[in-house]
Amino acid sequence: MDRLKILVVDDESRMRKLVRDFLVKNNFEVLEAEDGEQAVDIFFQKKDIALIVLDVMMPKMDGWQVCREIRAYSKVPIIMLTAKSDERDELQGFELGVDEYISKPFSPKILVARIEAILRRTNQMENNEILSCGGIEVNKAAHQALIDGEEIELSYKEFELLTYFVENRGIALSREKILNNVWNYDYFGDARTIDTHVKKLRSKMGSKGDMIKTIWGVGYKLEE
Amino acid sequence: MDRLKILVVDDESRMRKLVRDFLVKNNFEVLEAEDGEQAVDIFFQKKDIALIVLDVMMPKMDGWQVCREIRAYSKVPIIMLTAKSDERDELQGFELGVDEYISKPFSPKILVARIEAILRRTNQMENNEILSCGGIEVNKAAHQALIDGEEIELSYKEFELLTYFVENRGIALSREKILNNVWNYDYFGDARTIDTHVKKLRSKMGSKGDMIKTIWGVGYKLEE
DNA sequence: ATAAGTATGTCAAATTTGTGAAACCATACT
């Protein structure tokens, strides 16, 4: 199995090295960012970051801001490193959806333990997750889609698109929204490519293809 | 921007005051109810309550009952205040769709933080709210309109127009106002075009079409 | 009665979507 990617964001290289060494020893793959902007860039470029370790105090863009930007698109677990445990900060972090706090100075062992606990928790939740909706079943972990119990062969993008539809069943999705979520957020191609993929998806889904409704002037919707 | 309304339900006035003061300080508008009946009344009278803080132990109608009655019609977020964290109660609340638990005694700061977290979550999630008015139901997220529970097919503009009517039910709307809100603000076409759309809407709404009243010399109004 | 406002049916123009083919691109295989 692949090693899980962890993004470590801190402006101090010494701190990054400390954390990285420990995480690598514990069989994680580590990516580093030295400021908030870099962090956001890397996060949206690589789409398979499993967890983020984020320092609060940073130049340019602080940890809270990074958190907000990422939370606008993703539920990836975030661990915040704070200088001291300050109630106000914790409250702000809670609102932003921070999963865990660790105040400096901390023991690397504790950090690894918390990371593993969080990953165990979130993987457990998402692993056995089979999304289903009206005869469509999507198993994200297995990257497999079933229609009425029978597997259909989908390409990568088709699968991602179907997953996005199932996750947002019943909701009208604009092409812009689909592009931002299924494609990379910095994709600047033609939005009509969605039409092509929808067409293929529909045909591969056979009779269930009708479940993807066109909403004229808006986009598409998977019928509930 | 308007302040969000929060309904605080507790039989102890001291507790209500405590919560209210804190919420007002945090820029919420607070409505109070001292028992379950009042709570339900107020909730259905005011139609724009953003969240409910609900005490479990109350005379007349307890928190669970209030929760059930409200959940029958609305998905408004509910935070339950419990005397002690009791596992059985938490399970019951989970089934009833309680969003969050806070056990007394609690820190007002935590309460505010949780409220804001929930509001952010639900507001961002999608405005999955369903506007309804006399047999008309409009689901903005799904881009779907129901008349007496049955879906009617509307074009983009028709849907926007109906939504605008429902959002401003009972209010006389001039053509100019409608143009500015449903059409782009830089639309300089003929205001008579609204008549055409109103006509189509009325016909698609069947018997409920009468609910859109003509106000001679002014514009239109959706009857409450 | 008359003038001003509104309802309704029709229709051409504009917009949006469906579709198939072709171009492009990355990857694995010979």
Added chain:
DNA sequence: AGTATGGTTTCACAAATTTGACATACTTAT
């Protein structure tokens, strides 16, 4: 390296839908 393969994107045109204007009929207020 060259080639085959399959996925992805673009493009052009056809098909479908929406939309706003207009003409005519109708209603209301004075």
